[in-house]
Amino acid sequence: MEPLFDRLRGLGLRLRGLFDPDRADRDIQDELSFHLEMEEERLRREGLARTEAHRVARVRFGGEDRYREQTRDSRGTRLVEDGMQDVKFGLRMLAKNPLFTIVAVVTLALGIGANTAIYTVVKSVLLEPLPFEEPDELMLLFTRNDEQNQQKYMVSPMDFDDWRNGNATFDAMSAYWPTTGTVTENDGNPTRVNIVYTTEDYFETLGALPLVGRTFRSDEGPGSAAVAILAYGFWERRFGADPSIVGRTITLDGEPMEVVGVVRPEHTFPASADLWINMTWPMQIQSRFARWMSAVGRLSEHSTIEAAGADMVALAGRIEQENPRTNRGWTVTVTSLKDELVGDTRAALLVLLTATGLVLLIACANVANLLLSRSEARAREIAVRTAFGAGRWRLVRQLLTESLLLSGGGAVLGLGLGWLGVRGLLAVAPVTLPREGAIDLDGGVLAVVLVVSVVTGVLFGLAPIARLVLADIHSAIRDGTRSTRSAGGHRMQNAFVVGQLALALMLVVGAGLLVRSFSNLREVDTGFQADGVLTAELDLPTTVAPNDTAVIDFYDRLRQRIAVLPGVTAVGDAATLPLGEALDYTEPFAMAEREFPPELEPRAFLRPVAAGFFEALRTPVLSGRVFDERDRLDLPGVAVVNEAWVRRYMQGEDPIGERFVGMGFRFGPLGALNKTEWEIVGVVKDVKYDGLRADVAPAIYFPGLQSSLRRRTLVVRHVGDPGALVADMRGALGELSPTVALTDVRTMGDVLAGARSRDRFSTLLLSLFGVVALLLASVGVYGVLAYAVTQRQGEVGIRMALGADRGDVRTMILGDGLRLVLAGLVLGLAGALALSGVLSSQLYGIGARDPGVLASVAGILVAVGLAASLVPAWRATRVDPVVAMRAE
Amino acid sequence: MTQARADLLQGTLEMLILKTLQVGEPMHGWGVAVRIQQLSEQVLQVNQGSLYPALHRLEHKGWIRSEWGVSENNRRAKFYRLTALGLRQLGEEHAQWDLFTGAVGRILHAT
Numbered sequence: 001m002e003p004l005f006d007r008l009r010g011l012g013l014r015l016r017g018l019f020d021p022d023r024a025d026r027d028i029q030d031e032l033s034f035h036l037e038m039e040e041e042r043l044r045r046e047g048l049a050r051t052e053a054h055r056v057a058r059v060r061f062g063g064e065d066r067y068r069e070q071t072r073d074s075r076g077t078r079l080v081e082d083g084m085q086d087v088k089f090g091l092r093m094l095a096k097n098p099l100f101t102i103v104a105v106v107t108l109a110l111g112i113g114a115n116t117a118i119y120t121v122v123k124s125v126l127l128e129p130l131p132f133e134e135p136d137e138l139m140l141l142f143t144r145n146d147e148q149n150q151q152k153y154m155v156s157p158m159d160f161d162d163w164r165n166g167n168a169t170f171d172a173m174s175a176y177w178p179t180t181g182t183v184t185e186n187d188g189n190p191t192r193v194n195i196v197y198t199t200e201d202y203f204e205t206l207g208a209l210p211l212v213g214r215t216f217r218s219d220e221g222p223g224s225a226a227v228a229i230l231a232y233g234f235w236e237r238r239f240g241a242d243p244s245i246v247g248r249t250i251t252l253d254g255e256p257m258e259v260v261g262v263v264r265p266e267h268t269f270p271a272s273a274d275l276w277i278n279m280t281w282p283m284q285i286q287s288r289f290a291r292w293m294s295a296v297g298r299l300s301e302h303s304t305i306e307a308a309g310a311d312m313v314a315l316a317g318r319i320e321q322e323n324p325r326t327n328r329g330w331t332v333t334v335t336s337l338k339d340e341l342v343g344d345t346r347a348a349l350l351v352l353l354t355a356t357g358l359v360l361l362i363a364c365a366n367v368a369n370l371l372l373s374r375s376e377a378r379a380r381e382i383a384v385r386t387a388f389g390a391g392r393w394r395l396v397r398q399l400l401t402e403s404l405l406l407s408g409g410g411a412v413l414g415l416g417l418g419w420l421g422v423r424g425l426l427a428v429a430p431v432t433l434p435r436e437g438a439i440d441l442d443g444g445v446l447a448v449v450l451v452v453s454v455v456t457g458v459l460f461g462l463a464p465i466a467r468l469v470l471a472d473i474h475s476a477i478r479d480g481t482r483s484t485r486s487a488g489g490h491r492m493q494n495a496f497v498v499g500q501l502a503l504a505l506m507l508v509v510g511a512g513l514l515v516r517s518f519s520n521l522r523e524v525d526t527g528f529q530a531d532g533v534l535t536a537e538l539d540l541p542t543t544v545a546p547n548d549t550a551v552i553d554f555y556d557r558l559r560q561r562i563a564v565l566p567g568v569t570a571v572g573d574a575a576t577l578p579l580g581e582a583l584d585y586t587e588p589f590a591m592a593e594r595e596f597p598p599e600l601e602p603r604a605f606l607r608p609v610a611a612g613f614f615e616a617l618r619t620p621v622l623s624g625r626v627f628d629e630r631d632r633l634d635l636p637g638v639a640v641v642n643e644a645w646v647r648r649y650m651q652g653e654d655p656i657g658e659r660f661v662g663m664g665f666r667f668g669p670l671g672a673l674n675k676t677e678w679e680i681v682g683v684v685k686d687v688k689y690d691g692l693r694a695d696v697a698p699a700i701y702f703p704g705l706q707s708s709l710r711r712r713t714l715v716v717r718h719v720g721d722p723g724a725l726v727a728d729m730r731g732a733l734g735e736l737s738p739t740v741a742l743t744d745v746r747t748m749g750d751v752l753a754g755a756r757s758r759d760r761f762s763t764l765l766l767s768l769f770g771v772v773a774l775l776l777a778s779v780g781v782y783g784v785l786a787y788a789v790t791q792r793q794g795e796v797g798i799r800m801a802l803g804a805d806r807g808d809v810r811t812m813i814l815g816d817g818l819r820l821v822l823a824g825l826v827l828g829l830a831g832a833l834a835l836s837g838v839l840s841s842q843l844y845g846i847g848a849r850d851p852g853v854l855a856s857v858a859g860i861l862v863a864v865g866l867a868a869s870l871v872p873a874w875r876a877t878r879v880d881p882v883v884a885m886r887a888e
Numbered sequence: 889m890t891q892a893r894a895d896l897l898q899g900t901l902e903m904l905i906l907k908t909l910q911v912g913e914p915m916h917g918w919g920v921a922v923r924i925q926q927l928s929e930q931v932l933q934v935n936q937g938s939l940y941p942a943l944h945r946l947e948h949k950g951w952i953r954s955e956w957g958v959s960e961n962n963r964r965a966k967f968y969r970l971t972a973l974g975l976r977q978l979g980e981e982h983a984q985w986d987l988f989t990g991a992v993g994r995i996l997h998a999t
């Protein structure tokens with residue numbers, strides 16, 4: 001026990017020495033002084049004179065200072081103590097130069113903060129595994145038909161059944177079908193929900209476990225009773241996360257349904273799902289034409305995505321041979337679920353990650369430059385310390401400590417900025433940013449920030465160290481107050497500034513291209529006028545409208561009621577909203593008096609819209625008429641086509657009066673086109689549906705009174721307050737049916753903004769980075785030139801004394817600045833050209849090497865560089881020759 | 889070679905300090921120095937200053953402990969005392985030393 005206590009005491013002493021080094025030093029001094037006094041006293045008692053005793057005592061002791069140092073060292077805390085001393089000293093040095101410190105820390109914080117924010121998003125979206133068992137084995141299966149220009153289409157239940165039974169590369173394959181429904185509470189307040197119907201093995205295929213209750217049982221397939229599994233978010237929102245919901249019954253579209261489980265919060269596939277319901281219908285329904293289900297599969301252990309693709313293509317080929325009428329040209333594409341979820345966000349995020357990396361590099365170069373500038377001023381201090389015996393390693397440590405302090409400060413501030421940045425990113429993020437819920441700062445990000453800041457600290461700390469510690473101390477002392485500025489130091493600083501300018505130019509070129517591309521997108525003709533249009537979705541359950549006629553009648557009455565509301569000038573509805581997210585249907589068609597060559601398999605998007613749709617959106621009618629009240633179910637079918645359709649199939653002839661035949665199409669459970677023959681009565685301008693970038697595809701519009709789609713989006717043109725209108729519309733709907741909900745209310749402007757959001761996101765961020773980079777680079781130019789001016793005061797003084805006028809001096813300094821800018825320009829342009837491939841996929845209507853953008857950015861860079869040189873140049877002309885030369 | 893001798897001396901000095909303090913009553917650094925000189929009959933002449941790094945090292949190993957007190961001439965002084973751990977250490981070093989010197993002696997006296 002006692003030995004342990006003795007050891008602990010030793011440790012305690014060490015700690016005390018650490019926390020109170022001054023007192024420990026004082027104690028040692030006291031102890032040694034006491035010894036010398038005692039020795040002196042003894043010597044005097046032996047008869048020596050006072051001064052002799054003093055001398056001899058010290059000789060016998062042998063080097064008071066040396067032993068004091070050794071005694072202190074023997075405490076064994078020297079390394080830590082020195083470190084703390086370094087930190088203290090470093091903090092003092094930084095505090096002495098607050099402007100320098102603030103600029104350096106803020107610069108680093110910007111770089112580190114931007115990287116933290118972007119890396120957080122990138123990590124959550126691109127790097128984290130999906131929340132499923134063995135997520136890399138999960139594949140999405142799409143149908144594909146190149147003749148009909150369908151890349152990722154859905155699958156019919158019959159085809160899916162053949163896939164599931166006939167493949168050799170998947171362990172499991174499930175179908176799902178996202179749709180919507182209405183959950184009613186007892187108080188009659190309906191909630192629209194996103195439902196996903198799935199085959200009963202869906203959760204096993206994904207490897208997703210329930211949080212409460214269970215997932216579907218293997219006997220809950222075709223012919224069984226439908227049961228519901230809740231998504232975590234919906235469970236929390238709607239049922240207050242009450243676990244007793246399992247086993248209870250909810251009312252979905254008027255039908256009671258038992259809740260059997262709740263899934264885990266991370267399970268959000270498909271992303272919008274509120275609840276999952278088992279498919280209780282057999283797969284041998286409808287025809288192979290009816291392609292409306294999606295499919296997900298899990299690869300067997302030894303299979304690969306390529307093997308699965310080949311397997312499925314072969315299988316689809318066999319199905320096609322057996323069913324040439326329905327499956328001609330239809331094959332299968334297999335893509336990994338992860339790639340599909342991340343999608344084209346990957347490219348955009350990687351561009352941003354590159355950009356933030358560049359910003360960080362610029363920030364580092366800036367701080368290195370600041371440190372270099374300052375180190376010139378400190379060269380004398382360092383030299384003196386070296387001369388007094390400070391070890392080189394000790395000085396290196398001191399300087400490194402200072403840069404680590406700076407980067408540490410930058411990291412702390414940067415982390416705060418990064419946290420804000422992530423919030424900001426999510427606020428401006430496109431609604432489609434995948435896996436948004438999973439995005440947050442975490443330990444991994446913190447670790448990366450830590451590593452980044454230490455590495456940056458060491459990196460930018462190395463430059464001045466190389467300059468100072470390895471420099472020749474003799475010349476430094478001899479030079480006195482004049483700088484030790486050697487050609488090497490000069491070159492290093494200039495290289496940093498040129499590098500900064502080049503990186504900034506690359507960023508600003510990227511930003512400029514995106515801005516131009518974005519403005520191109522803004523000017524795209526959508527084919528409609530978004531201002532003053534309100535949209536709202538609704539979905540009629542079979543309990544409210546049991547059959548097609550009832551659906552048509554319901555929407556007709558609703559439309560009439562809304563048309564008379566105050567402020568409403570036009571009202572229509574559409575199965576698919578332009579630029580909305582709902583599914584668009586494309587199908588083959590045939591015409592009464594026209595044969596098409598087989599290679600031009602006639603095909604168009606089918607778009608049922610109610611009378612008033614084109615008026616509400618102000619889509620121009622190019623010839624003929626659009627739908628009106630006359631186009632009822634009991635009268636002949638009529639259709640309207642778009643310009644793209646006329647271009648593709650009419651070769652310039654007038655389509656009006658031509659007839660479609662054999663087109664009684666049924667959209668699965670969603671509704672149907674209720675005529676089989678349709679006469680073309682009009683042509684409308686092309687309207688963008690599938691994003692702003694894509695060309696408009698041929699489309700046929702059908703009247704809402706002759707088609708019975710249950711799910712529609714109301715399109716209401718109005719004047720005045722949209723809020724009041726929404727209330728009025730809810731009232732009108734309530735009079736028709738208390739159990740149908742009006743959801744997803746937004747203006748057409750919002751829809752348009754949504755379609756632009758991803759481009760806006762990238763453009764906004766890259767512009768921000770571009771501005772930051774430009775700012776940092778101009779600070780760099782300014783710093784170097786301003787410093788050079790102070791260094792060259794003597795020279796300037798001599799020149800002016802010899803008759804150079806202020807203009808010459810100004811030109812000289814501006815020339816220095818311009819040389820740096822031009823070097824940066826050349827390097828940056830080369831870099832921008834080299835990196836142009838990274839951005840090209842993000843651009844619309846502009847090349848990645850657009851000369852106009854390159855030229856204007858080059859102009860901006862020169863202007864900024866010159867502006868940054870102006871102040872130092874002006875300062876140089878203020879030099880008083882007499883003062884300057886006396887200082888020499 | 890020089891290094892090895894220094895280490896030997898250092899180790900030896902530490903052992904001598906422990907031995908000096910074994911007497912029992914707390915001693916200050918000067919006292920230890922004087923006692924070593926007296927006991928060795930002036931043979932061992934070390935720089936008195938080298939005592940202090942050794943004392944502090946020993947204290948941090950927990951072999952001796954110190955206390956500030958008042959010296960015989962009424963001055964503030966630091967007194968050292970052997971700890972139990974130090975006593976055990978002294979025993980070990982003593983045995984080692986005997987072994988070492990015995991071996992060296994046998995070699996030197998061999999004919």
